[in-house]
Amino acid sequence: MATQDDNWFIEHFDSAGTAFGLRLKRKLEEARTPYQHIEMWDTETFGYLMTIDGATMLTTRDNFLYHEMMAHPALFSHAGARNVLIIGGGDCGTLREVLRHGGVASAIQIDIDEQVTRYSEKYFPELCESNDDPRAELRFEDGVKFMQECDAERFDVIIVDSTDPVGPAEGLFKAEFFRHCHRALADGGVLVQQSESPLLHSDTIIRDLHHNMREAGFSHTRTLPFPQPVYPSGWWSCTLAGKNRDVGAFREGDAADKDFATRYYSADIHRGALVLPPFMQDALS
Amino acid sequence: MATQDDNWFIEHFDSAGTAFGLRLKRKLEEARTPYQHIEMWDTETFGYLMTIDGATMLTTRDNFLYHEMMAHPALFSHAGARNVLIIGGGDCGTLREVLRHGGVASAIQIDIDEQVTRYSEKYFPELCESNDDPRAELRFEDGVKFMQECDAERFDVIIVDSTDPVGPAEGLFKAEFFRHCHRALADGGVLVQQSESPLLHSDTIIRDLHHNMREAGFSHTRTLPFPQPVYPSGWWSCTLAGKNRDVGAFREGDAADKDFATRYYSADIHRGALVLPPFMQDALS
Numbered sequence: 001m002a003t004q005d006d007n008w009f010i011e012h013f014d015s016a017g018t019a020f021g022l023r024l025k026r027k028l029e030e031a032r033t034p035y036q037h038i039e040m041w042d043t044e045t046f047g048y049l050m051t052i053d054g055a056t057m058l059t060t061r062d063n064f065l066y067h068e069m070m071a072h073p074a075l076f077s078h079a080g081a082r083n084v085l086i087i088g089g090g091d092c093g094t095l096r097e098v099l100r101h102g103g104v105a106s107a108i109q110i111d112i113d114e115q116v117t118r119y120s121e122k123y124f125p126e127l128c129e130s131n132d133d134p135r136a137e138l139r140f141e142d143g144v145k146f147m148q149e150c151d152a153e154r155f156d157v158i159i160v161d162s163t164d165p166v167g168p169a170e171g172l173f174k175a176e177f178f179r180h181c182h183r184a185l186a187d188g189g190v191l192v193q194q195s196e197s198p199l200l201h202s203d204t205i206i207r208d209l210h211h212n213m214r215e216a217g218f219s220h221t222r223t224l225p226f227p228q229p230v231y232p233s234g235w236w237s238c239t240l241a242g243k244n245r246d247v248g249a250f251r252e253g254d255a256a257d258k259d260f261a262t263r264y265y266s267a268d269i270h271r272g273a274l275v276l277p278p279f280m281q282d283a284l285s
Numbered sequence: 286m287a288t289q290d291d292n293w294f295i296e297h298f299d300s301a302g303t304a305f306g307l308r309l310k311r312k313l314e315e316a317r318t319p320y321q322h323i324e325m326w327d328t329e330t331f332g333y334l335m336t337i338d339g340a341t342m343l344t345t346r347d348n349f350l351y352h353e354m355m356a357h358p359a360l361f362s363h364a365g366a367r368n369v370l371i372i373g374g375g376d377c378g379t380l381r382e383v384l385r386h387g388g389v390a391s392a393i394q395i396d397i398d399e400q401v402t403r404y405s406e407k408y409f410p411e412l413c414e415s416n417d418d419p420r421a422e423l424r425f426e427d428g429v430k431f432m433q434e435c436d437a438e439r440f441d442v443i444i445v446d447s448t449d450p451v452g453p454a455e456g457l458f459k460a461e462f463f464r465h466c467h468r469a470l471a472d473g474g475v476l477v478q479q480s481e482s483p484l485l486h487s488d489t490i491i492r493d494l495h496h497n498m499r500e501a502g503f504s505h506t507r508t509l510p511f512p513q514p515v516y517p518s519g520w521w522s523c524t525l526a527g528k529n530r531d532v533g534a535f536r537e538g539d540a541a542d543k544d545f546a547t548r549y550y551s552a553d554i555h556r557g558a559l560v561l562p563p564f565m566q567d568a569l570s
Contacts, residue, residue, distance in 0.1 A: 010306065017308040017329040018307055019305065019306030019308075020303070021297070044302040045303070199346075199347060199512070225512070227483070227519065233514040234513075234514050234519010235514060235520070263563055271557070271560075272556070272558070275553040278550075278551055
């Protein structure tokens, strides 16, 4: 449920019992697509805001936290990824981070709703600056169906940049979907899924995610927490799964010497994110 | 500004342009003291909530993040603190964490408003479980005045567990106050101050804090970020200052072998928190 009163957008996370809001300048435009209701807002202090069905998706100011952490830990955990798949991620911010890696030869982004990308091109052009990269392919179709039909061992890294595991994205958290991902990854491949809040979901969604990834055949799984102010609790996570690869290790030297700038990610931040606080260790053990 | 509609407590952080809220069961009680308006609430998912003048102070569910990070990094950065002072901290949660350290011989807590402690004893009894420890002394008086008059070199660690640097607590962020703290610390002493949001305040409050601490004579300063869902942006920090002590180092072995349980703090978390993301390094350089 979301309300807009007195120039505040307030999103009530009913299941969490928490709410988050941003002060608005104004609503910019909206679209009802075959899939969802997308709204674009101009905020007082966070730049542009995209909401989908009343849920906060991203803002200009803080999306770097999420996009950097969805891309770089997975890519630096892999020995040298050439073929990358992004499921969801229609705002193209994850795609941009992936293409910063010079070794990547191909990155396919599959989001079901083209309107997300069209709005992102208009309001978040900085996230779309790599959309014309010859290595990038943007497809607008059903990511679950794509994975079902995907050739075996086609990708080195799969990034599931999805919405919450309720409604349309629920299937993206299940063992069946992860089995398709596992088959589509080459040996040594890495899967990463956004995995909700360490405070709110460690003993539910995150624990189940590890279980489902292991059941699908992944040998190693690790959850990395990071701050994300506009999502419930302001604390978020991604969970990595390795196909015969230890995702608790990464190419630390390459990460430290990377030839592109980041605002949140660094080799030291990556190492720190691999450490879970005791309460999370307990929840996941 | 805070509003209470349809069983939601929503705090609007006007200067940040963000809002945070919790779903309520009901208001429990309130008190207008000579200093502030304190309200106690029962929430649906975060246990009890204390607000002061409409601002969220703490909840049952997530205060462990803040209290552990206000106490343990400072104490494990010190060579072996015996005398500890807490300015503010009337909920007694920081005091409890301090007294987990067996080497501490004395911990004085100075909060101006006794009603905060009385409510905490009633609604957060777990935070007050060390109030009767013979090493603890609870005083209800003006912390700024206490520091002005404090004997030199009386304390090993000073913890400033204050509200935001607007209104009553503004003086607790200024160089003059830090000069009094510096004088009151023995050589090798450590000061720690809660220091707001890395996302929102790195290039304002946090940068100024380092400047003011250095100007007051502290040789070393370090900011450690940590999650804190109920505060603006959900991402918070403490800033350590050392009197001829490098607060970028700590007793890692002692922290790893500590004889008490924590839910967020660990030696590994402490080491990780000493790493700042690139955007913060830039803001503070």
